[in-house]
Amino acid sequence: MSIRTEIHKQNIVKIFNPKSIAVVGTNNVKGTVPYDILFNILKTEFTGIVFPVSPGEKSICSVKAYKYVVDINDAVDLAIIVFPNTVCHMALEQCGQKGIKGVVIISAGFKEVGEKGLEREKQLKQIAEKYDMSIIGPNCLGIINTDPNINLNASFARKMTEQGSIGFLSQSGALCTAVLDYALAKHIGFSKFISFGNKVDISEIDLIYYLMEDDKTKVILLYLEEVTDGRALMKAARDVTSLSGKPVLLLKAGRTEAGASAAASHTGSLAGNDEIYDAAFKQAGIIRCDNIEEMFNIAIAFAYQPAPRSNKVAIITNAGGPGVLTTDAAIHDGLQLAKFSEETTREFRKCLPANANIKNPVDVVGDAHADRYNIALNGAFREDDVDAVFVILTPQSMTDIETIAKEVVKVSKQYLKPVYASFMGEADVAAGVDILLRNKIPHYILPESMCRSFSRVYRFYRDIDINPHPQRIYTDVDTKTVHSILNEAIKNNHLYLPEDEAVSILKIYGFPVVSSKLATSPDEAALVALNIGFPVVMKIMSDDIIHKSDAKGVVLNINSVEEARNTYSAIIEQVLQIMPEARIKGMQVSEMILSGEEVILGIKRDPSFGPIVMFGLGGVYVEVFKDISLRVAPIDEIIADSMIKQIRSYKILQGIRGKAPRDIAAIRECLIRLSQLALDCPQIKELDINPLIVLEETKGCYVTDARILLNTSTVQ
């Protein structure tokens, strides 16, 4: 842990649990941010003491004001700075002198407005480091802590949030205002609500760790526009999940190029490849959401209800159509409809009317009152095969909505299984929905959203992996030699590594490589071919030719000494017709692997996630179907396996149409070795093994071609 991280860890606790606060730069102009911040702190009945600091005022909101923060005699735990951006640094300097360790800077006009703002931001950072202070912001809405021992609304939000167990972190302040409004109407409560803005000092990573240890927080929500350090984010999410079992939900803006460029123009941030984000988040166990509604739909499911033991649900409805829609949605989202035992069926037959549907989905029919819901609910909860109950209601003319809502609350409290509800409609069901939400029954206007949310919760607990599997490190590799090959090539201003060298690097890293040898004359080629054994492949070797096939520099399936000799001359002739200037070293003569399946393995580097490992089937599968899987290195056997199984064309590797299955274990080993190579050698910017030819099960695989793009700025 870095020193700053350690300092932040201590200071953040003080920021959220201050005994005293200075609001620096406040004033008496109602309806402005500097005023609203102070007034919100007072209005929410903050349990500590607040000191207004304002150069020109005697008092603000009936509270005595100080000219400078250093004028305050008492100790101050937290400063909220609301001065114009041009003087923030001076206020911060005084906070440092005063010994204040925690600071929230609300003011805007920093990195997001360009070069000058960035300069101002750097200045803030320097001051913070000088005094061992920690800053949240600038350019943020502020922070909220609903803990009744603190009661802090140090934000310019219109209203204080309800108390709850969701911790919310947002890079965008404006989005917070929409989220707060949305949450209030649905009685969604927060433990902490944190707008962290430009994250000049304290980052989302620091805050995630804080919420992990915060016992008031059960679920962590994060809205991000810019992933500054992807690896740190992944590690934080993994730590949170494995150490605390808390889920991390993420909404990441800037998915598309246009979105990313819009994000760049308003935060100065730079977005990477969204496919890599997707893969990395999944790998870290982060639940990525498509929009704020989905985020809160899932969040309340986690916050309000226990983890389900399985995906087997019972559906209870007073309307057939919606029962069908819910069933469709449940199956679509990978859930199962529980099967009722004879006992449950008998009970339902006895106690529900004849026209009710007593199978799952249970239809208590349109004229059902709360008593019928009671019977169906108790029956479903008691049933062994049921691990969650979905309650559907439509507002029919005889439906006593509020009584049924109360019944759902009452009955479900007696059981430990999760319950979810969808009272369909809006105005008439509103009072019933209110009862459900106040009593922490997750409610969804659409049964489809209910099923989807439950499914995400179920999958999170199913896939949660609290036992980190030790990473396998191959020791039969010679990193030093590989470094010297790469460094030498970079020194010689190569952009690409010559192919024979690329292949030999892979060989040094334990990859199976086809037998091959450089031949510099037709006769030598024939001799080499004879030694390797026919058929062979012949490929031109020239530093000037990257795409050998395009230059007609590759011939497959050479079957005799005579053919080998002729092919040598023929290739040279053809290549020189196309590229007369090419300097030719000779021909690489290689064993030809028959009847294997071609796969592609690769390394890329992402600006925020670092080395990425890629896998896919060769040829059209990659080109036409874009059927690839990505993971952030390092990868272990389980991750490598999941990469291989993720592609749609995996079935081909399993063997279709009577073909034998391919050697998956061999691919897995190559992927792990590749991941190791990627981490060991930052000189490799991109690497493609295309193809790796995979034989039948237990028979291995062979690298036959590889390309390495060098990272010319790196020499190790």
Add this chain to the structure above:
Amino acid sequence: MSIRTEIHKQNIVKIFNPKSIAVVGTNNVKGTVPYDILFNILKTEFTGIVFPVSPGEKSICSVKAYKYVVDINDAVDLAIIVFPNTVCHMALEQCGQKGIKGVVIISAGFKEVGEKGLEREKQLKQIAEKYDMSIIGPNCLGIINTDPNINLNASFARKMTEQGSIGFLSQSGALCTAVLDYALAKHIGFSKFISFGNKVDISEIDLIYYLMEDDKTKVILLYLEEVTDGRALMKAARDVTSLSGKPVLLLKAGRTEAGASAAASHTGSLAGNDEIYDAAFKQAGIIRCDNIEEMFNIAIAFAYQPAPRSNKVAIITNAGGPGVLTTDAAIHDGLQLAKFSEETTREFRKCLPANANIKNPVDVVGDAHADRYNIALNGAFREDDVDAVFVILTPQSMTDIETIAKEVVKVSKQYLKPVYASFMGEADVAAGVDILLRNKIPHYILPESMCRSFSRVYRFYRDIDINPHPQRIYTDVDTKTVHSILNEAIKNNHLYLPEDEAVSILKIYGFPVVSSKLATSPDEAALVALNIGFPVVMKIMSDDIIHKSDAKGVVLNINSVEEARNTYSAIIEQVLQIMPEARIKGMQVSEMILSGEEVILGIKRDPSFGPIVMFGLGGVYVEVFKDISLRVAPIDEIIADSMIKQIRSYKILQGIRGKAPRDIAAIRECLIRLSQLALDCPQIKELDINPLIVLEETKGCYVTDARILLNTSTVQ
């Protein structure tokens, strides 16, 4: 048009525009359906006269009651029957005697409860036919007509809907209650609201045509659990779109098998293959929705705003983050961000603050009041490159939400371009949202839903096809001969047609077929092969062997007379080892087509949509990627083209990795011929051409193998 359809057409108009109504079976028990129906008619101030009919009451709701409907002296246009299901038929008989032509039967307990109910339903149908009456229902919520000249709420809905231009049709009555409640809260108005229940007589098809001609209806919404006649539904939707330009939106329950079985258990309906539904709906221009929220999101977009000229939008926001989310969603849904002219840019630079983002998405920043929205709105509407405007708002502390909503309404009225809004949040934005919705500005809580809805509207108008292209009919076919081959095979109790006959049927229907001939001895096989030219393919011919490859009955690439002779004997030996009982006719010797791309063409029959044409690339593309396209026959050139282009592997046909493009025109012709064959010959239950080998552009294609499964119940 059938006689019943013609009768319905006349009667439906009376059902929705009655001058007088009898409520048959009503009573004085408040809170029951028979009472509520009558009271709703009175409460809504129906413009005609209502007659309660109740055997045991003098008056109901202060209105004089009649013992029987025949006791009423005045003419009656519409009867609403609310008697228990066991006596409905008697009431209906009396309605017939009274000369009432339009009847809505609310009562439940018919087809949906099983055999007995189905019997009762058939009885109703017979009576209706006897008297030339038309029935809506049974088992429905009733009907609503908001036309102020009628004011009819003949339903047991809790509340009357607002007046509007959406026509809503639902098979489920209970779903209607949820929809009404949802719509009321959002000020969504309806022209007609029709719950048609078990559709014993009047079907959704009759009602779609009614709404097509109803000038109060601009958009038609349909909730269906059972598609009784898929072809009629397709035709109706196509007619609606081409004749009236009105969109048809559909929510179809029973997508999954479990959902379909749940639907079957509550309506007695049977669902087909959802992929076929999907293809058929698309082909008919029907907009399929995933849930009721999406359905209304799209419906209000159609109902409230003009058709967009293009997909170029301007986004106006007071918050950067939501601007990014909206941009992401827009691009994801196939929209484009309009580019502002220099004039617009200059205007924005002049009139918006320095920290505003004046490019698209326009960010008027957090402290924006209505005046800034005014500038941005006018600028965007005036900009030539903008064809729709999206307005985003987050409720920041200075945001005057209602004033901005009014500004959006006021400014957008001055332009003919569509405007959509997303005021994010819930409680604080509610009053503003209310202003928008009352003024027919489509509003969405999520910008993502806004983009998606606009995109569906845009695509509908883009793809609308009001000029039906004449269907090409090939006349170079001999249907008579094909019928006799098929009939003969059915008579001989064949399940599959022998392969050589299958191929010859295709030949008769103008498909290019490889040269081939049956050989019955090794010597004959050698001679045939010599005549055809090497290489050839040899295939065993036996009525007992369907899967020739599995029985080792196929050998490719035979290159000489000697090889042909030996192969003949070798195949027979191998086949007899596997299937000693097989009766062998001989060997089919065929030309071997080299270097073609294998595609698959097929026919299936769906219980509600009839013959379906299938297309895909052969081998793994179909098996692993399920990469196929489906259309309901008949198909024309445009549809055939869209089928070919729809598959993901289309790129392979276009030619990748230096390969020449394939002969798409030849595939297109085969698809149209196949569609014609499917319609001409109901004896064909399933047909697979696997493969059709497609050569390079202009070089044609060849059927090399075909399989026909016979419809043993059909002889033409």
